[in-house]
Amino acid sequence: MAGYTLITGASGAIGRAAALKLAAKKKPLFLHYHQSKNEAFALKEKCEAYGVPVYLVKSDLSKKGGAEELFKQLHSPVHTLIYNCGISHYGFFQDIQEKELYELGNLHLLNAMLLTKKLLPSMISNKQGNIVMISSIWGNRGAAMEVAYSAFKGGVNSFVKSLSKETARSGIRVNALAPGVIETPMMAGFSDEERAALKEEIPSGRFGTAEEAAEAISFLTSEKAGYINGHVLDINGGW
Template sequence: MTRHIIVGSTGDIGSAIHAGLEGKAEIWSFSRSQTPDYDSIHHFLDLSEPLDASAVENIFKDIDHVDSLIWCPGETLFEMLEDTPLEKVDAQYNISLRSLITFIKVLLPKLRKSGCGRIIIITSIWGRHGASFESVYAAMKGAQEALIKSLAKELAGTTITVNGIAPGVVEGKMTSELSQEDQAFLIQELPQSRFVAREEVMHAVAYLLSPGARSVTGEIMNINGGWYT
């Protein structure tokens, strides 16, 4: 049985990935407070706090293998660095890095048993190029990219690949919260004059999960419509 782990399964991108995989595999999903719209074995976890590795191990203790870990939680933080409380920095670190590393450490033995294990991390265009008023968020996403490239080298001798996807502005809850004026201004900045559809990210995930991508590792796929290329 194919088994995928989706962490951050109720956000715009996570939900689209979940929808695309529903019915094709056994899905284990994780989110902080919402229940997924699609069928899965679901667990609530607050990733903004330090995760107890033994608690994560206990969740997966009865399964022998995992075919993919798809990491897509995220929490926006829009404010100047000098005004950012360290507690918010800690939360960003826990969501983007510490919790991710905890999951990877726990799941690596099970991913090795897959024979075609995949680690796919949804990063951000701001991790590639930086963003004013989002320095902390961008820094954590940049650190994810370094982890992807480093871990891909560590695991190159195995059947596990490690890749990232860096979307640009994705249509969904966050963009819909912007005023019509702000949305129009932002669209003027985008070469394709449109937001990225969530399903486009799902298609990239599907490719990275496929046998045809077994030699693709350590890569960051840009899905930004030509923005910041």
């Protein structure tokens, strides 16, 4: 049996789409979730319908120790990591609470690094591995009212570019996907007027879909992307 693919935040829109895409390609899966238990179990059943083994793992990656909690539940080597966790904090930077800052840092960057660190020895031993971090357009450009989120996603991008230089000789590729506006439940808080104004800013005139993000993830983790390493792939409709 080939090594497993671990998808964090698998019950979210992009994580779910990626899980289904990879299950269809007969990839064994570890699907991580924190609070969305029902959604995770439903996704597990849909993925298993493709005839692949699927296991659920639960941990809170916004907390210190979240990566360790997750790692202890993995019973088989992980060949591919898709780190797809994220919450945003909208507001002026001076208003963010220290607790919220640490939660954002743990979730977006620190536990991403710590989980990768735990998975690397097996990948290096096997001389193969794939890591894809889900970053954000704001990790490249920065966004007012989302300063901490932008800073941590920028850290993810630097982590990807730096780590890839260390691991390339061991057959391990490290890349990131930087989505713009993707049609997910996170967009539910926007009014019709706000959505229309946002679409006007995007050259393609629409939001991306979770399935389009999943296609990009599938490509980055495939042999077709074998010479792509240390890259942050924009998926933003030209925004």
